[in-house]
Amino acid sequence: MQTLDEDAKQLTPANTLESLGYKEEFKRTMSLTDVVVYGLIYMCPMAPIAVFGIIYNASSGMAALVYLVAATAMVFSAICYKEMAKRYPVAGSVYSYVRFGTNPFLGYAAGWAILLDYLLLPALLSSFSASAMNGVWPAVPVWIWVVAFVVIAALINLGGISLTATMNKIFLVIQLAVLVLFAGAVGIDLMNGTVVLSLTPLYDSATFSWTIVFGAIPIAALSFVGFDAISTLNEDAKGGGQTVSKATMIVLFAVAALFMAQVYLAALYVPHGTIFADGEPTNNAFYNVAGQAGGDWLRVIVTLTSALIAIFAGSIASMATSSRLIFSMARDGQLPRFIAAVSPSRNTPRNAILIITALSLVIGLFGAQHLDVLTTLVTFGALTAYILLNIAVFYRFALADRSRHLFQHWLSPVIGTAILVYAIWHADPHAQTLGIIWMCVGFILAAILKVRGGSNLRVGDVA
Numbered sequence: 001m002q003t004l005d006e007d008a009k010q011l012t013p014a015n016t017l018e019s020l021g022y023k024e025e026f027k028r029t030m031s032l033t034d035v036v037v038y039g040l041i042y043m044c045p046m047a048p049i050a051v052f053g054i055i056y057n058a059s060s061g062m063a064a065l066v067y068l069v070a071a072t073a074m075v076f077s078a079i080c081y082k083e084m085a086k087r088y089p090v091a092g093s094v095y096s097y098v099r100f101g102t103n104p105f106l107g108y109a110a111g112w113a114i115l116l117d118y119l120l121l122p123a124l125l126s127s128f129s130a131s132a133m134n135g136v137w138p139a140v141p142v143w144i145w146v147v148a149f150v151v152i153a154a155l156i157n158l159g160g161i162s163l164t165a166t167m168n169k170i171f172l173v174i175q176l177a178v179l180v181l182f183a184g185a186v187g188i189d190l191m192n193g194t195v196v197l198s199l200t201p202l203y204d205s206a207t208f209s210w211t212i213v214f215g216a217i218p219i220a221a222l223s224f225v226g227f228d229a230i231s232t233l234n235e236d237a238k239g240g241g242q243t244v245s246k247a248t249m250i251v252l253f254a255v256a257a258l259f260m261a262q263v264y265l266a267a268l269y270v271p272h273g274t275i276f277a278d279g280e281p282t283n284n285a286f287y288n289v290a291g292q293a294g295g296d297w298l299r300v301i302v303t304l305t306s307a308l309i310a311i312f313a314g315s316i317a318s319m320a321t322s323s324r325l326i327f328s329m330a331r332d333g334q335l336p337r338f339i340a341a342v343s344p345s346r347n348t349p350r351n352a353i354l355i356i357t358a359l360s361l362v363i364g365l366f367g368a369q370h371l372d373v374l375t376t377l378v379t380f381g382a383l384t385a386y387i388l389l390n391i392a393v394f395y396r397f398a399l400a401d402r403s404r405h406l407f408q409h410w411l412s413p414v415i416g417t418a419i420l421v422y423a424i425w426h427a428d429p430h431a432q433t434l435g436i437i438w439m440c441v442g443f444i445l446a447a448i449l450k451v452r453g454g455s456n457l458r459v460g461d462v463a
Helices: 004-011 032-043 047-058 063-087 094-101 104-136 142-158 161-192 210-224 226-231 241-267 285-294 296-331 350-367 371-400 406-425 429-451
Strands: none
Touching: 032 161, 032 226, 032 241, 032 296, 047 063, 047 210, 047 241, 047 285, 047 296, 047 371, 063 094, 063 210, 063 226, 063 241, 063 371, 063 406, 094 104, 094 226, 094 296, 094 371, 104 142, 104 296, 104 350, 104 371, 104 429, 142 296, 142 350, 161 241, 161 285, 161 296, 210 241, 210 371, 210 406, 226 241, 226 296, 226 371, 241 285, 285 296, 296 350, 371 406, 371 429
């Protein structure tokens, strides 16, 4: 049971946006439903479709087990996000939470780490969409699809968060309808005996090892970064932190069930011991399974929905999230301040959106041939930031506040950190190297801004 002192800390005016040194610059127009829908769209109910072949190969067929373990790991980090959202109602997500929970230096490190995720994700999702569309219409080059998806996503984001929220609801309904259609086709095959239920996608005694499972988690974790995206809406949501904290847990449990169900059903069609070849066979593995389940018409429907609706909607949401993160860091002087410009007519972080658009075009055009490494690199940044968030929760609530909530403030951050460290340790070596280089670049940039007087970054400044 929460103590009176802890209740006071959650409700005190000291936890308002203004008391933390900021002014209201966005309109609070998003309800709990809007935030949940946004989170579902960002995490993308059909997310496993794009990476099914990669995860199937990496886990030796135990794709459902990978998502189960990944979801379990993310529960602990989601709890930490929930607690921080109520304590610090600002838009910077993990960057702001670690900054206020510990000090500006670690906050910058967390923000820079998750920035790797957010800068690459719109490009990665656009590349996934382009690859899927190229499989349907090979005559249209991949680069044309990449440019089209990135530009349209930017235009929708420049239109304002209300337009984005409306589009999200439409996209979500379509995705869920197609998943039901796929499940129905599998159900018919199960009744006809075309496929049979099996425990192999959850556990295969012949190939199981924790190294294999955890090695695939950084790829699967790409589907679970949405609850950080939810936290960037703290200044757009009605009710602020309370709304964001509720949405975080609702979304996590909903998508975990959806992810496990679809990869389990798809894995039933893949012969035991299969290793998908690099390129098209891996990238389009799920689409081909859909063709086996319902015929070519279902393959086309799943492909078009994934490319034009699911992944593209995620690209729109990721661009909104990315722009708000770099807006928050620029507002605090930890990135060049011109990035913090807000459109007076649309209340959108205009310059931040334009920067994300430009980067997405460059990365999407040149990184489409290395989607597996790009995917792991994206999640390397996210998992690093989550580790710092867990540490911040442990420091702020457990050590500084001496919280009596054993599970939320003591066990969750410790267990979550242990699982994520193990997952990063077994990530792709190329992604590890590039991730470390990225962090070093970030610290060099911080030093330059500090010398020029543009940053308030202080290593010893504890919140």
